Amino acid sequence: MTPATVPAHAPTDHPAITPARTGILIANLGTPDGYDYWSMRRYLNEFLSDKRVIDYPAWKWQPLLQGIILTKRPFTSGANYKLIWNHDRGESPLMTITRDQTQALRQRATEEWGDRVMVEFCMRYGNPSTAEVVDRMVQAGCRRIVFLPLYPQYAGATSATANDQLFRALMAQKWQPSVRTCDPYFDRPDYVRALADSVRRALGDRRPTKLVASYHGMPKRYLLEGDPYHCQCQKTSRLLQQALDWPDGIIDTTFQSVFGTEEWLRPYTVEHVADLARQGVSDIAVISPAFASDCIETLEEINGEIRESFEHAGGRDFTYIPCLNDDPAHIEVMMGVIRDNIGGWV
Structure with a gap:
């Protein structure tokens, strides 16, 4: 990646600016950091407090969530996660697969567009958070971001809440990048x-x-x-x-x-x-x-x-x-969606 430099004709104390790039950010649902009680509770609290997921009034829902559901459900959900956990990598299969998808997509995008693009992934719930990844991409010079929620079919509780979180992350940026959110791809x-x-x-x-x-x-x-x-x-x-x-x-x-x-x-x-x-x-x-x-x-x-x-x-x-995961044909579907949305940017 080209290093940041001070613009020509700028005063010597002007901050260095990273050359402009285009970001490609895929977003998955999310995963707890572990299957222990507190990791599960943090994850479930974030997920089940999302008004896009559970739209009951807070006065009605939060006492039930905090008092009953988050006391019991972390144990049962944690036991289920333990059954499928990727113990070799210390993470859930969703994290492993999303990282593999990102790596495959990064390789294909680099082949097509070189270092003009940056490919990352974020999670709507848990880590890496959307805000964290957007900030990293902006600091790396991404002036434009193509945002692809990994949901073939649109739903308010999936695609829309992923977009909501992206827009919240942009609110914290002094220099906001331009963004394009991708349509669902259920009938491609x-x-x-x-x-x-x-x-x-x-x-x-x-x-x-x-x-x-x-x-x-x-x-x-x-x-x-x-x-x-x-x-x-x-x-x-x-x-x-x-x-x-x-x-x-x-x-x-x-x-x-x-x-x-x-x-x-x-x-x-x-x-x-x-x-x-x-x-x-x-x-x-x-x-x-x-x-x-x-x-x-x-x-x-x-x-x-x-x-x-x-x-x-x-x-x-x-x-x-199995799901399509990081199958080459699935990566090409993602590339097709991104091509449809990146036009004129690279």
Whole structure:
């Protein structure tokens, strides 16, 4: 990287200025720093205090969160994280995979644009925080930033809150960079092809009786209030079926990770797979098109709780199809989204 220099004709006491670059910042959901009680409590407190995630009035929600949920849930969540923890690297799989995605994307971006770009990642909750990474990029000379939340389908509780946090980080900067936030990529042909190819790799020549496309859930009320997430999930499933050239009725769209007492988007994955088994469907595969990286919701919930629900109801063959993670085809999807948004900047 070119070192900072004092501008020509500036007085000698003028601060050195780093040459301008363009930043590429990808954002994932986040992860606790550890699976111990206090690490889990800090992470869950930040996550569940986000008004985009839980929109109940603070007077109603915070006493319940601070008094009951954050007393018990860190223990159960920590035990689940321990089951999937990357002990060799001392971090969650989401952190490992996001770092690997960033490294692969950095290599591709450098091949295409050289040192004119800087590629980093941040987390909406936990570390590295959005504010920390934005500050580092600004200090490194990023006058423009392309911001890519790693959520194929848009939702207020995912894409929007990631953007919110970016804008909050910009408020702290004396010299704000220009930013472009990327659209969701749920219906991009290259993304759908990458999903279809991942299904073929996992299943080979075998076609399951059902392929369950399990998306992260949200309260049904959000859909009725205008959130497009449900519709974008349905379209991803339909396009995936077309890309696989499978007949109607093989792919079921379901929703997981239900929280609280109000009704969420249905059908619920954990119930649906048990219903399939009771109906005599003994062979299913499950894919998670809403997740760009394998995480607690896929590695523990789908490959643990949801698998057990299917098998306990009489199901025999359960195949979990991993997320796209740092697969080269997924990195090219990210590059395609970035190209669409970086035009004129490099």
